[in-house]
Amino acid sequence: xxxxxxxxxxxxxxxxxxxxxxxxxxxxxxxxxxxxxxxxxxxxxxxxxxxxxxxxxxxxxxxxxxxxxxxxxxxxxxxxxxxxxxxxxxxxxxxxxxxxxxxxxxxxxxxxxxxxxxxxxxxxxxxxxxxxxxxxxxxxxxxxxxxxxxxxxxxxxxxxxxxxxxxxxxxxxxxxxxxxxxxxxxxxxxxxx
Numbered sequence: 001x002x003x004x005x006x007x008x009x010x011x012x013x014x015x016x017x018x019x020x021x022x023x024x025x026x027x028x029x030x031x032x033x034x035x036x037x038x039x040x041x042x043x044x045x046x047x048x049x050x051x052x053x054x055x056x057x058x059x060x061x062x063x064x065x066x067x068x069x070x071x072x073x074x075x076x077x078x079x080x081x082x083x084x085x086x087x088x089x090x091x092x093x094x095x096x097x098x099x100x101x102x103x104x105x106x107x108x109x110x111x112x113x114x115x116x117x118x119x120x121x122x123x124x125x126x127x128x129x130x131x132x133x134x135x136x137x138x139x140x141x142x143x144x145x146x147x148x149x150x151x152x153x154x155x156x157x158x159x160x161x162x163x164x165x166x167x168x169x170x171x172x173x174x175x176x177x178x179x180x181x182x183x184x185x186x187x188x189x190x191x192x193x
Contacts, residue, residue: 027139027160027184031191034153039144039192042115044078045071046085046108048100051121059125063140063181067118070185076192080112088112102150109147116153117145124159125177135162136177138184144192156191160184 047068052060068079088111092104100108100119109117124139139159143152160183162175175183 027158029156029158029188029191032152032155034151037146037153039116039153042077042144044080044114045116045118045144046080046088046112046114047071047082047118047120048085048089048108050119053121053123054125056125059122060120062178063120063122063125063138063185066181066185067120067142067189070182070189071118074186074189074193076189077116080114085112105145105150106148115147117147119143119145123157125181127177128161128163130163133163133174135164135174136180137161138177138180140184140188142188154192156188158184158188160187 047064050060050064050067054060064082068082071077071079088108092108092111093100105117109115120140120142122138122140124137126137127134128137137159138161139157141157142155144154145151146153160180162177162180164174
């Protein structure tokens with residue numbers, strides 16, 4: 001009889017591990033890197049205004065700031081101050097949100113003295129609820145565009161949640177949306193190294 005109890009105990013532990021693994025809030029990530037491109041020539045970038053596909057009207061600006069900060073914190077590139085970038089953007093395309101063609105991107109890069117531009121879109125930025133448990137959900141797409149050719153040389157799309165199986169089970173406070181945003185951006189930009 002002891003053998004059966006031991007076997008069932010192991011099976012129960014294995015099933016619990018599987019459930020916890022499937023229920024973690026790690027999110028997903030897809031990355032594109034153009035073949036044959038060595039980004040070591042990039043010393044300075046400009047982070048352009050992000051597109052906002054969310055209901056939070058400040059989500060794009062928040063994530064833009066986090067991306068610029070993380071680029072500097074990771075020592076990837078120097079970053080042009082966003083107020084200077086915005087002046088050039090306003091002169092080139094105005095304040096409205098528009099898609100940039102390759103020619104416009106090349107002009108912006110030349111005027112700002114950068115080798116590459118960072119573009120992005122915030123695809124999700126909200127709080128989700130499961131019963132009484134609420135947690136943040138953030139999804140972001142980033143692109144690194146060569147300043148001379150206007151070609152995308154690196155792109156990543158990722159999502160992350162603050163959901164935690166253990167947090168929900170034991171009523172622990174989830175990570176806030178800023179923590180999740182920093183972790184998401186950090187994990188995405190680490191793929192540039």
